[in-house]
Amino acid sequence: MRELRRFGLALACVIMATSCAAADKEALVPLPPPRQEGGMPLMEALARRQSQRDLAPTPVSEETLSSLLWAAAGINRPESGKRTAPSARNWQGIDVYVARADGLFLYEPREHRLRRVLKEDVREAAGKQPFVAQAPIVLIYVADASRMPDASADAVAFYSATDTGFISQNVYLFCAANRLATVVIGWLDKEALARRIGLPENRRVVLSQAIGHPAKEPAPEPDAKPAAVAKEAPRWRDGAYRGSARGYVDDIVVEVVVRDGLVRNVTVVEHKESRPLRALRDLPRRIAMAQGTDGVDAVTGATVTSDALLEAVRQALAKAAP
Ligand SMILES: Cc1cc2nc3c(=O)[nH]c(=O)nc-3n(C[C@H](O)[C@H](O)[C@H](O)COP(=O)(O)O)c2cc1C
Secondary structure, eight states, X not given: XXXXXXXXXXXXXXXXXXXXXXXXXXXXXXXXXXXXXOSSOHHHHHHHOOOOOOBOOOOOOHHHHHHHHHXXXXXXXXXXXXXXXXXXXXXXXXXXXXXXXXXXXXXXXTTTEEEEEESSOOGGGSOSSHHHHXXXXXXXXXXXXXXXXXXXXXXXXXXXXXXXXXXHHHHHHHHHHTTOEEEEEOOSOHHHHHHHHTOOTTEEEEEEEEEEOBTTSOOOOTTOOOHHHHTSOOOSOSEEEEEEEEOSSSEEEEEEEEETTEEEEEEEEEOOOOSOTHHHHHHHHHXXXXXXXXXXXXXXXXXXXXXXXXXXXXXXXXXXXX
């Protein structure tokens, strides 16, 4: 009889564990890999950085959200687990929540995924101005005092504010670089929002931040090129084209992707160069911005590598000529 009871108990445990794991799995939302290279030059993004409150209801793609979250507080040095934003004593005390029409999610940087926290839409509690409730994405920054163990209450408040500021500015710059509109929000009932989210006592809402495509401009692709060039007739045939040229050590092979007649992406697919790699990192973006190699100069101190990369792109584009 005792054996039977023990068996019953074990079976119940297995069933519970399985259903918990299934429920947990359901709550996890994987994100596509974030874009960690290319994009607008920093100085241009700084020149464009601004608060914009006129947001279109157009959804923000999962690809953009993924890169946005990585830019906000993602891990940029996997060996140490450190982030794109600094944090006092590396406490990493700020959590980033994503509020959308389909619920509330916690960003988990280590796994680069979202964890669903609520099925309800809490956006209207994340800011007193009406546009916040309509923003496709509202980030909510939550400070966790239990991760700042040696800090006084004043220090917790101070570091919660500073560390949130760094994350928020990363988001501002990402939005500027990707032609998204954003504004950070301090005008909200933080206690009411914390209750709505169900935060425990030691966690506080610091700020929120509304994000969307700007209402006044069409929503451009993140990799779209400057508007002035985009208006011209297509120059290339769509497709993916490869070219190669001899670098310092061996051939550098590139792939150029053309979509809607425009150079959308330039990728170095093979190389054996050991240094300096800046040319391989910077030139593809500059070539995409210039829509070709015309006017793109070699990177100082890396002329051989630069010239080879430019020649490889020229060869690839020759195959894409209309
Ligand atoms: C801590 C903080 C809280 C803010 N809260 C709000 C807010 O609740 N609502 C809002 O519309 N803008 C808010 N802003 C945005 C400021 O109004 C904006 O940054 C300022 O007007 C300067 O404009 P700029 O960001 O375009 O340079 C806040 C900014 C900061 C730094």
